[in-house]
Amino acid sequence: MTSAARSAPVVPTATYRLQLQPGFPFAAAADAVPYLASLGVSHLHLSPVLEAVPGSSHGYDVTDHARVREELGGEEGLRALAATAREHGLGLVVDIVPNHMAMAPRHNHALWEVLREGPGSPYARWFDVDWEAGGGQLLVPVLGGPVGEVLGDLRVDGDVLRYHDHMFPLRAGTEGLPLPELLDAQWYRPVWWRLARTELNYRRFFSISELIGVRVEDPEVFDATHGTILRLLREGVIDGLRIDHPDGLADPDGYLARLHEASGGRWTVVEKILAAEERLPDSWPVAGTTGYDALRRIDGLFTDPAGAAELVELYRAFAAPQTDRGGDWAATERRAAYGVLPHELAAELDRLTRAAVRACAASPDPALRDRAPWALRTALEELLVRMEVYRPYASGDAADVVTAEAAAEARGAFTVPEEAGAVDVVRGLLLGRDPHPAAVELRTRFAQTSSALRAKAVEDTAFYRYVPLPAANEVGGDPGLLGVTPEDFHAYCARVQRDRPLTGTVLSTHDTKRSADVRAALAVLTECPGRWAELLDQVTHTEERVPDGQTAWAAWQTVFGLGPADPERVRDALLKHVREAGMYTSWTEQEPPYEEAVAAFLAEGPCGAPGERVAALRESLEPHIRANVLGAALVHLTMPGVPDVYQGTEGEYRALVDPDNRRPVAFPPAAPGPKDAVTAAALRLRRRRPDAFGAKAGHRPLPAEGPTAAHLLAFTRSEETITAVTRLSLRLAEAGGWADTRLPLPPGTWADTLAPEREFTGTVAAADLFARLPVALLERVG
Template identity: 35%
Template sequence: MTATAPQPSAQEPQAAPHIPSSTYRLQLNRDFDFAAARKILPYLARLGVSDVYLSPIWASTPGSPHGYDVTDHSAVNPELGGMAGLRKFSARARELGLSVVVDFVPNHMGIQGGHNPYWEDVLMHGQASRYAHFFDISWQPLKRALEGKVLLPVLGEQYGRVLENGELKLEQSEGRFFLRYWERALPLSPRSIALVLEAAREHLPRARVSPVPDAVPHLQSDAVRAELSSLARSVDNLPRSTSDALTDEDRLDRAQELDVMTRRLQALLNTSAEVRGALEAALAAINADTTRLDAIISEQNYRLAFWKVAAEEINYRRFFDINDLAALRMEDPRVFSWAHATLFELVRGGVIQGVRLDHTDGLYDPAGYFRALQAGAAEALGVDWNPEAGGPLPLYVVAEKILEPGEHLPNAWAVYGTTGYDFLAELNGVFVDATHEDEISAVYRRFTGDRLSYGEHLYRGKQLIQRVSLPGEVNVLTESLERLGEADLRSRDFTLSALRNAVREVIATFPVYRTYLRADGSREPGDNAKIAKAVRDAKIQNRREGGPLDPSVFDYLGSVLTMDVADDKTRDAYANFALSFQQLTGPVTAKGAEDTAFYRYARLLSLNEVGGDPAHFGTRLKDFHRAAQERAQRWPHAMLSGSTHDTKRGEDTRARLSVLSEIPQVWGAFVRRWAPVILEHSQEQELGLAPSPLDAYTYLQTALGAYPLDGRPDDLADRLSAYMLKASREAKLRTSWAAPDEDYEAALDSFVRGLLADQGFAAALRDLHILISPYGAQNGLSATLARLTAPGVPDTYQGSEGWNQSLVDPDNRRPVDYPALQRRLTRLEKGASLPLASKLLADYEDGGIKTLVTWAALQTRDAHPELFQAGSYRPLDAGRHLLAFAREHGGELAVTVAPRLTLTLTRQVVPWALGEVWGTRQLTLPGSGMFENVLTGERFRVRGGRIPLAKVLEEFPLALLVKR
C-alpha cells in the first residue's frame, strides 16, 4: 500500500482518539433500516453501551440481508435510508451520548445482477475500462480463449445449450445495447455494437429516386444511412480494449466518446421511425441466427460459462469461492482513495467514530492498508500522526483476523486489535471439561464410525477446496510460478503439474491462515518458520502418498515464498508471487476449516466455532488467564465477541452443548438408546443411510443446543431442517451447494421432522434439555460476565442480552423483539436487588436473568471507565470450578466471580451452584474492605483479603464485586 502519512507538527498535539467502552452490534437490512435502528437508540443508551456497531452501511445488492455484497463504497445504501438516514441516526446517537462504529468491506465487491457500475464498465470495455484496475483480473491466463476476457460463470447450463434454447438475446434500450440472459442484462462491447449498427443499416429502405425529372433522391434515407454508418465507424475506431498503450486519459476519453455516440444514436432513434424499424429488424435477425449471435457474443470482453464448471478457469480473484463477489485491488492507491473517500468524509463530519474491517486477510498488504487507513483518518480528523513515532492511532479500528492457537496479532499493525474471535474461542473452551475428552471422543467414534482426527479432516478439506472450489485461483498462481521457474535454469524443468501439486500440498499443510510478507522483503517475525513448517509437512505428506513429487520442487517453492534469492529483479518477482500466495492460503483455510472440516468433525459442536480449533478440547484456566493478561498489555482495546453474524452457533447454544462434556456417560446412553429409532426414521439409499451417521449425530447435538429454554419448540423443526440442509451441504459428503442431491436432502428433511415428531424421542430430548438447562444457563451467564469485564471492548450481538440460541446464518439474523427487551429493562432500572435477582433466577428460562447481568455489568463499566479500559488483570485461583479475576486501576477494584463446570460441582443434585455446594473454598481478593455485588446489591465485608465462596455465592450463582 502506497500512502503518504501527514507530517507531524509540533504546534498541534494529537487529539485523544475515541475508544469505545462497549459496543452493541446491529444487523441492518431494508426491513431494519436507519430509521428503525434510530428508534431503539434510547434503549441501547439505557442498557449502558457506549457505541452502536453497525453492519455494512454501503450500497449493496438490492435486497441484501447482510450488506457484505457492497456494490459502491462511495455511497451509503439507499435501502437503509441513504446518507440522510445515516446522518439522522448518528445525530440521534450523539444526543444520547452514543458513538457509531461501522463495518467496512475493503476486500471485495458484489458484482451480481448488474448492480455494480464499476464491474459493468469492465464487462463493457475490458482492459480499456476506467475501472479495470479495481479488480484482480488475470487478463493473460494460460487458456488462450480467455486472453483479454473475464470468465463470467452466470449460465445455468452449458453455453451451447443456452444459446440453442434461445435464452440469450440482444436488446437495445435508450441507445445502449445489452445481451439479455433472463433477468441479467450484460453490456455489449463497443466493437460489437458496430456490427449491430452495420446490420441495422442493411435493413434501412433503399433510397428512392423520384420519377419527376430534375427531382433529387429521398434525402432523409440517405442522411439516416450516413449517420448510422458514421456511428458504426466511430464505434469501430475506438481503441481496442486489449491495447496495452492506453493511459488513464485514453480510457476516460474512450468512455466519454461512447457516451456521445450513445446519445447520438438515441437522438436518431427518437426522430426516425425508419431507424427504429431497421434496428428492431436487425436485432430480431441476429437473435434468430445462433451463428451470428455467437459471433457477436464472442466479441465481448467476457466469456459466458456454466457456473458449475467455471471454477477451474475463473480468472478474477473472488471472495472465497463466491462468483458474485469479486476481490478488489486495494493495494492500488487509486482504488484505496476512491473506496475510502466517503468513509473519511463521515469520519471528518463526526458521523462515525470507529471502523470494523471485514476479512483483512484477503488484502494484498494488510499492514500497509492499516497504515494508509490511519493516515487518511488522521487527515480527515485534522490531527498529526507519525506512524514511526508511536502514540495513539487516530481512529478506532479493529480487524477481523482469525488467530490459530499460539498465533499472535502482529504488534506493528495500525489497529486496536481483532474483532474478538480469538477471545471467543478462549472463553468458549473454559466451559468444556477437558478431563472427559477421551470418553466424548469414544461416543462420537462409535456412533459415526469416524476415525480421523480433526487435523486429517482439515487437510482433506483444504485439498478439496483447492480442487473443487478454488482451482482457478490455484491455476493462476501456479502459472505465475511456472513463469518464474522458466526464467531460472535450475528450476525450468519443473512441470506445470508438479508445481500445481506442490502449491496445493503446501497450502493444505499451512499452519496458519496466512503470512505477512511485504513487497520490500520485510515480514512478521516467525513468517519464515511458518513457511518452513508448511514445506516440511508437505514433504512428509508427499512421502505418505508414495512420493509422487520430487522433494526439490517443495524446496524451490519455499525459496520463492521466502524470497531467498540474491538479485533484486528476481526478488521483486518472487515477492509478487509470495504476496499473491498469501492471499490464497486464507480463503483455502477458511473454506477448508470453517465451511468443510467443521461440518465433517462433529465430536463436540460447541468447539466447532469461528476462531476455534475443534482439536483443542477446552481451555485451561491458566491459558485463559495468560491470554487475558497479554491482551491487557498489548491490545487493551481489542473487541471481545460472544456471538456474531458469522458464528456457527449463538453463545448460549454453545454454552448448553458444552455441558455434554461433563456428562459423557449420560450423553452416550442417550445416543445408544435412540440409535434404533434414528435408524427407523432413516432411509437406505445407494450411497448409504440418509441421513448419514455424521449428519444424525450433528442433528442430535443441534436439536439439544437449540431447544428453546422456554420449552416451546414451535418453529424448531423448521430451524433444524434449514440448519441440517446447510450443514450437510457444507460437509460436501452426501450433498453440496455445487451438486445438491435432492433425494438425500428430502430424506434429511423427513428425518429431522419425523424424529422430532416421534413422541418417545421428543420426550427424551425434552428430558435431556431439562437436565442440562440450568447448567447451560450458568455457562452462558458466566461467559457473559467474563466478556463484559475482561480486558478489551465487549460487544453484545443484537438480542444477546437475552438468551441467544441461534444457529448459523441466516438463523442468527432473525428479528429481535426490542419492545419486550425495553419492558424488561424498565423493570431492571428500579435497581439491582437480591429479591429481583432471585426472582429472575427462578424464571431464568425467559432470559431476564441474562439481561440483568448484561445491564449491571455495562452500568458498572460506565461508572468506572478507567478501571475497565486501562485496568490491570489479575487471575484469582479458587479451584477448577471458578473463573475469577480482578481488574485494578488507581485504587479502584472489581472482581469477577464466574462459576464453571457446575453440573460436576453440584453432582446434579441442585440446579445452581449456590451456598454450601462450594464447601470451604475461599476466594482470595487483592484487597480488603467493603465490596458490593452489583448484580444483587449485596454487600460483603472482606477481612484479610479472603472470603468464603459459599458466602459470596450463597443466594446468586454469579458475582461482580466492586470495592466501595
C-alpha cells in the same frame, strides 16, 4: 447530567452489533438507541452501510463505495441515526469491506464499465483480473447451462445484453452482430456457472463467484473505495471501523498502514482469525481483532477436558466414521483441504501455478529452470494443505508458516525423488524477497489462496464433518483442543492487557455457527457424556431411517442446544450442515434422496416424539446451562478488551448458523431475565469506571481456597471490580457443592452490582457469594 449532554468516547468501552437490512434500516436503529444507551454500551456497531445489491440482508455485497445505502435510509438516514446516538451519548462503529464487491454489473457501475471497455477502462485497475488466462475476456459464470443450450435466453436490447435478470453492456459497435459473433466480440464471456470452478479468471471472495476481489493495494483504488467512509469519519458521523476479511488482500500490512494514516488513527479492529498460539502482527496499527480468539478461550473455560475426551470416544463409537472423514480432527482437516483445493479452488490453484511458472522463468538462478508445471502445482498444493495459519504476511517471516517440516512432508508426495526438488524451488520463492514482479505475484497469490483454502477447508468443511462437540467448531476454534484451563485463560488476559488492551472480544456474531447460549448448553454435555450416550441409546433405533451417524449426532446435539425444537429452523440448519460437509451432498452437486432422508429423520427423530426425551434431559440440566450462559457472558463483558454484544444477546438468545442468526430482534426485549440483568450491570459498570477496564487497566487472578476451588474463576480489574463465576457446575454438584470453599477478596468493601445491599469484605464463602446467582460482579465502594 442529561443524556443529551453526554458525548460518546472516541474509543469504545463496549459496542452493540446491529444487523442492518431493508427490514431494519437506520430509522429502526435510531428507535432502539434509548434502550441501547440505557443498556450501557458506548457505541453502536453497524453492519456495512454502503450501497449493496438490492434486497441484500447483510450488505457485504457492496456495489458503490461512494453512496450510503438508500434501502437503509441513505446518508441522510445515517446522519440522523448518528445524531440520535450522540444525543444519548453513543457513537458509531461501521463495518467496511475492502476485499470485494458484488459481481453484479447492473448494480456495480465500476464493473459495468470494465465489461464495456475491457482492460482499457479506467476502472480495470479496480479488479484482480487475469485477462491473458481468459483469452482477453473476463469470465462471467451466470448461465444456467452451456451457452449452446441457453443461447435462446440471451437477447440484445439496444446496447445491452440480457439474460433473465442479468444485464451486461455491449462493446461499442457490436450491437448488430449475430449473437454468436456478438458474444465473441465482448470483453467478457458469459458461461455456464459450473465453469467458475476451473475457468474463472478473476479473484473472488473464497469460492463465492458472486463477489469479485478489489485491488485496494492500488492507491487510486483505495482513495475511490474509502473516500466516503473517511469523509464520514472526518465529519464525526462515525468513530471507528471493523475491517472485514483483510486476509484476502494482496498486502494487508500496507493497507492497514494506509488506512491508519487516512483515518487519523481511529479505533479499528480487523476480522483476523488467529490459530491457537498465533499472534496478530505487531506492526499492524490496529486496536486488535474482532475477538474470535477471545471467544475460543471463554468457551474453553466452561468445557470439561476429561469429559470432552470421553465424548469424542462416544462419538466415534456412535458415528463410526473413517479417521479422515470425521473420526480424527487432524486427519479430517487435512482431507478436507486436499478435497477443497483442486475442487472449489481449482481456478485459484491454476492461477497460482501459472504464477510459479512465470517466477521460475524470470529467475536468473538456473536451479529454478526445467521445472514442469505439474510438479510446481503439486508442490504448491502440498505446501498449502500443510499451512496451519491463514497466511504469511510481509511483516513476518514466511519460514515460520511455510515451515521446513511442511516442506519435508510435501516432498514425500512425489514418487520420483528428483521431482521433489520442486517443493524446495517453490518454498525458496515464497521465502525470498526477489522484487521481480513474477516473484512478488507468486508470494501474493500464495498468501491469498492460503487464506481462502483455510476458510473453506476448515470453517466450511471440516467443521461440519468432525462433530463430537459442535460448540467447539466456531470461527477461530480448534476442535482438536477442547477445554481451557483457568491458568491459560489468565495468561491470555494478561497478554491482551499488555499488548492489545483495546482489542475486540465477542461471544456471538453474524458469522458464529451457534450463538453463545446454544454453545453454553452443549458444553454441559462434556460434564455428563455418559448421560448423553444413554439418551442416544434410548432415542436411536436401528430400524429408523438414519442418514448417517455423523449427521444424526449433530442433529441430536442441535435440538439439545437450541431447546424446544423448532422443526423449520433445525431442518434449515442441518440442510446447510450436510451440504457444507460435502460427503453425501453439496451445494453444487445436490443429492435429493439423501437430503430427503435427512429431512425425514429430523421429522421422525430429533424434531418428533423422541425429541421430547432430549428436551427432558435439557430441562434437568437447566441450572448448569444457566451457570454456563451467565458465566460466559460475565467473563466476556469484564475481561480485557472491548466487548461486542451481538443484537439480542444481552438476554437469552438461541440461534443457529446464518441466516438463522441474522433474524431481526425486538428492542427492548419482551421479558428480560437474569442474563439481561447481568449484561446491563457489567456494561454500566464499564461505563461508570472506564479506567478500570481501559488501556491502562489491570487484570489479576483471584485464586479461591477450599476443596472445590477449581470451580470458582475470579479476577479483579484494576483492584476496582471483581468478576467471579462458577465453572463446571454439574461436576461441582456431583462433588457435593461449595462446602467451605472461599474467595479471599482484596482489601476494602465490595458491593454486589446486582444487589447493592449485599456487601463483602475479607474472605467470602463461595456459597454466600453465589447465593442468588452462579455469578457475581462486585464493585469497590467507600
